[in-house]
């Protein structure tokens with residue numbers, strides 16, 4: 001163990017069970033997009049809706065005893081494309097969750113939807129099934145770029161889906177946008193923000209397109225704006241969103257007041273979540289046992305379907321991994337984190353990270369106020385550098401992939417050099 005991490009002890013003096021969420025993964029898409037390295041697969045033939053649904057229900061039942069008595073504050077139905085599943089199927093997943101878990105009275109239930117899968121009236125049915133929030137994959141409103149991205153929908157279909165959301169009373173919706181897209185310039189990125197705002201979303205996720213290893217785009221990269229151009233787009237788009245009343249609360253997330261995504265906030269605050277479905281990740285704190293466990297399900301749908309109900313891979317996090325694991329999430333938040341949340345959610349003393357925090361302050365990469373600790377404006381541009389300070393020495397060995405493994409969904413590939421990083425585990 002390095003001198004820097006001398007304070008790290010496996011004690012559970014302060015460990016407290018944090019809020020709990022539920023993530024459910026739906027791994028199929030109409031067509032795999034060439035940039036995407038999520039655990040998603042082109043649907044060949046009929047959707048195996050019923051067998052997958054039954055497996056999800058058994059998965060929820062098998063994992064429920066891990067969290068007996070704990071309340072679930074949010075549910076995220078993510079993918080892949082969950083909107084390929086019927087409102088009836090989504091309703092049955094939620095009923096299963098209610099049967100085996102204790103859902104909060106005001107539980108947030110987000111459904112990810114691809115605009116190319118939305119028929120008239122569909123959102124009204126999803127809402128009746130229990131969905132309270134939708135995340136719509138708009139990406140861009142430029143028809144030619146949508147085509148270059150291999151998307152299955154037109155800008156008008158995205159507009160129609162947003163109209164349907166308002167008509168269904170699902171006004172709490174997010175639009176996913178990407179920028180620094182093939183052939184895009186600053187004016188084009190700005191037009192996308194204006195087009196998105198015209199649809200009156202409650203939330204906008206704004207991701208820089210990254211070339212993820214193993215994707216078609218990584219093998220045959222399209223012409224992309226360079227990093228300087230991307231940085232200008234990022235700040236210009238951010239300003240536009242902020243002047244329209246959206247506050248940036250995370251590296252890629254902007255929300256109207258009170259409309260932050262509770263589910264993703266829980267990831268970034270190092271909260272707990274059950275991970276259900278093919279390749280889903282979970283994180284569970286057991287304060288009574290003094291440890292935190294990461295779980296992962298079989299990634300490939302056929303293997304997941306065939307696996308025994310209780311075949312979940314578990315991995316207890318070592319104490320020296322915890323500062324890095326915590327920071328990987330918390331440093332993304334514009335508001336940062338408190339000393340108390342660090343000690344309660346890792347079970348470590350604050351002194352365990354005193355030295356790296358002091359070093360980062362010195363370099364102007366972190367700010368520490370009386371109440372919170374956060375990455376500075378400069379630090380947010382170089383999050384990977386900050387994270388390195390919290391990485392256990394063993395993970396820094398040549399060949400180690402700890403940073404690339406964890407910057408996005410664990411095991412899903414590397415982050416961009418600039419850690420505008422997409423998603424927490426399973427996030428939108």
Ligand SMILES: C[S@@+](CC[C@H](N)C(=O)[O-])C[C@H]1O[C@@H](n2cnc3c(N)ncnc32)[C@H](O)[C@@H]1O
Nearest residue numbers: 035036079080112113114137176207208209210
């Ligand atoms: C699981 S998908 C959202 C739902 C649905 N599958 C869709 O695409 O419409 C999550 C989001 O991640 C973003 N994303 C995926 N791959 C990306 C990449 N390589 N770079 C940047 N953003 C990416 C897209 O904005 C996408 O909407």
Ligand code: SF4
Nearest residue numbers: 029032033036040080
């Ligand atoms: S971006 Fe969405 S629609 Fe495209 S392959 Fe990935 S999960 Fe499927």
